[in-house]
């Protein structure tokens with residue numbers, strides 16, 4: 001059975017060109033970039049090349065790139081590293097819909113004595129800029145707002161947010177793990193001071209990430225050790241993976257406009273097919289400001305997990321907006337923050353496409369999904385109640 005992979009916000013396939021670029025650094029080119037000899041020097045030059053390619057993708061200067069092990073490390077390093085530089089300030093502002101790499105830092109920071117503001121979102125997953133404005137005080141040490149949400153794809157107005165934050169002279173971090181490689185970014189013209197990214201979301205391997213740190217931004221080192229990464233993160237560099245990330249960045253930059261236009265077309269075809277063929281479907285999030293590859297759809301009165309399992313039986317990979325915790329299916333914190341109704345949040349599925357997604361794959365999903373939902377609704381007590389409720393309404397109305 002052929003796999004139809006529509007879970008690219010979880011992770012992506014490593015591009016064959018990326019694998020090819022990495023291979024020599026596992027075998028012949030194993031020198032340490034910090035070594036004085038030319039065997040290490042060659043690796044150092046290639047590492048610098050990868051840094052330039054990644055910087056170019058996000059419109060930054062190569063010196064502003066610090067390689068890390070993943071997006072989570074970049075988020076932690078940015079937030080904890082900046083807060084440490086402002087011991088007199090104890091206020092951190094973020095949103096209710098961040099990825100756990102930021103969101104789970106909130107209880108940790110509260111325990112450490114910080115006041116944390118988690119900005120609310122509306123039904124479409126958008127923050128209120130006035131709420132942001134009024135949350136900022138002289139004690140605010142850092143604001144962190146994600147560039148695009150991993151579950152819904154909703155894109156935040158990062159430059160507007162940044163302008164409000166910078167007006168108060170406060171450092172601004174964005175978790176752009178889902179945006180890099182999908183959206184054009186220009187850090188040199190941006191209000192963002194720190195930006196997190198992760199290789200495995202843009203066809204590089206898992207276990208490599210980076211943090212953009214604007215020149216002049218105060219930040220403590222993430223790992224204290226050697227002089228690598230200009231003393232900001234000690235430890236011998238993960239050379240093959242950095243080379244891979246550099247190659248993935250180069251490809252993303254070259255093909256972004258063309259590929260992301262195609263991906264968006266396929267996503268729109270999938271979404272319009274679903275909403276046309278299946279009744280009681282809601283598309284979650286602001287569809288006007290959304291990543292081109294993401295569609296979060298709620299199938300009312302069915303459980304997301306059951307849909308996923310039936311898709312899985314057909315080789316179709318997607319993910320659901322609820323997490324199975326201790327036997328109860330809790331909708332995700334993102335959908336809860338958006339106020340998606342219980343009966344819809346439980347049946348939410350995220351489809352996330354990539355440059356490798358084909359039209360045929362989208363058609364296969366559209367061929368099978370209506371039958372899956374119909375079957376599940378046939379055995380759903382909620383659906384039965386809903387239909388009967390409607391019938392009663394119709395009869396009495």
Ligand code: PLP
Pocket residue numbers: 009010069070071072073075099101146148149150175176177178198199200207209
């Ligand atoms: N931030 C966002 C928005 C993400 O989607 C993810 C991964 O899903 C991360 C951070 C964490 O990245 P990593 O898996 O590289 O730690």
